[in-house]
Amino acid sequence: MTALAFTKGHGTENDFVLLFDPHGQVDLDPGLVRYLCDRRAGIGGDGVIRAVRAGGLEAGAGLAPATWFMDYWNADGTTSEMCGNGARVFGAFLEAEAGEELGGGTEFATRGGPRTVRSLGGGRYAIGMGAYRVGDATDGFDSEVAARGLEPVRPALSVDMGNPHHVVALADVGELAALDLTEAPEVRPVPPHGTNVEFAVALGYEERDGETRGRVRMRVHERGSGETRSCGTGACAVALAMRTWAGVGAPDVWDVEVPGGEVTVRIVGGTTVLEGPAVLVATGTVETPAG
Numbered sequence: 001m002t003a004l005a006f007t008k009g010h011g012t013e014n015d016f017v018l019l020f021d022p023h024g025q026v027d028l029d030p031g032l033v034r035y036l037c038d039r040r041a042g043i044g045g046d047g048v049i050r051a052v053r054a055g056g057l058e059a060g061a062g063l064a065p066a067t068w069f070m071d072y073w074n075a076d077g078t079t080s081e082m083c084g085n086g087a088r089v090f091g092a093f094l095e096a097e098a099g100e101e102l103g104g105g106t107e108f109a110t111r112g113g114p115r116t117v118r119s120l121g122g123g124r125y126a127i128g129m130g131a132y133r134v135g136d137a138t139d140g141f142d143s144e145v146a147a148r149g150l151e152p153v154r155p156a157l158s159v160d161m162g163n164p165h166h167v168v169a170l171a172d173v174g175e176l177a178a179l180d181l182t183e184a185p186e187v188r189p190v191p192p193h194g195t196n197v198e199f200a201v202a203l204g205y206e207e208r209d210g211e212t213r214g215r216v217r218m219r220v221h222e223r224g225s226g227e228t229r230s231c232g233t234g235a236c237a238v239a240l241a242m243r244t245w246a247g248v249g250a251p252d253v254w255d256v257e258v259p260g261g262e263v264t265v266r267i268v269g270g271t272t273v274l275e276g277p278a279v280l281v282a283t284g285t286v287e288t289p290a291g
């Protein structure tokens, strides 16, 4: 048994076990991730985030050694290119553990490429989410999704946020509530690397702070974690799909309601910015099984 220091945190209730490992000394593997994320036998979380400096990574060549890398793992022990809510919690974790000053916006590395984190004060963070790509579809759809509790099969739009997403528009909040996401939705064509599936209901537009904002409510089934209470990359994918479907004149700012709270997505040219809270809940040590 080895004692491992951890922090537990969440962003709109998308929750993570965080490990501070600047020199790359923690031997993180799928088995250890599954153990840490186990809600009965471990700590519990939708994923694990390890904060490691590029200098402590074999794959860190090409990055300045002091650059922070967000090593993100899903609860099932797979890795992902990017996690938006995780990035905000990662920012709060870097402030707490490394004394990082994030007021000016700090670049960090992910498997999906460089991203930025900026503290907005009051426990809120803005993430520069990098480039996106909305599926090539003249009628707004490029795929189909089948899910339990939803009849018939629905058209969907793929959005690449560094990690893969498929967004489905539902008619009303009743349809959203009736969904059973205990099983993964089926997506056609089958995405080669799996996907995260968002179901979204448009709730209208409002004027606030001199800008037009869209409002939308979503639920998500995440690749590697199942249904979660929020997904930051998913919220960006939903905002982009909504704007695509709404056409000319649609807002660039979307308030996205998720089961665990609310985040805001700003579409800025070919990139998005995700704003929302991050909370560090607890710290401790966990005995990890040998091997």
Ligand SMILES: N[C@@H](CCC[C@H](N)C(=O)O)C(=O)O
Pocket: 014, 074, 079, 080, 081, 082, 083, 084, 085, 086, 163, 164, 196, 222, 223, 224, 225, 228, 230, 231, 232, 233, 234
């Ligand atoms: N919850 C995250 C996304 C985490 C990764 C995802 N499950 C995947 O496999 O791509 C977010 O907030 O973006």
